[in-house]
Amino acid sequence: MPSAYCGECEWQYRADGDDAVALSRAMIDHFVETGHSPVERCDAADRSLTDALSSQ
Numbered sequence: 001m002p003s004a005y006c007g008e009c010e011w012q013y014r015a016d017g018d019d020a021v022a023l024s025r026a027m028i029d030h031f032v033e034t035g036h037s038p039v040e041r042c043d044a045a046d047r048s049l050t051d052a053l054s055s056q
Contacts, residue, residue: 008036 002023003014011030015023027038 002040004038004040006030006034006036006038009034011036011038013038 001014001017002020003012004023004027005012011034013023013026013030015026023040027040030036030038
């Protein structure tokens with residue numbers, strides 16, 4: 001489940017499933033409203049999957 005947070009304020013967003021469009025939209029909206037640049041991150045489950053795929 002992709003998510004994002006803002007290092008300048010308390011803003012966080014977590015997309016349902018793999019909805020990257022919703023996450024991107026939320027990050028853009030936050031930037032437009034505040035001027036802050038949110039940081040996208042992957043959750044631990046996503047990292048595990050990426051690690052497993054890269055070791056194949």
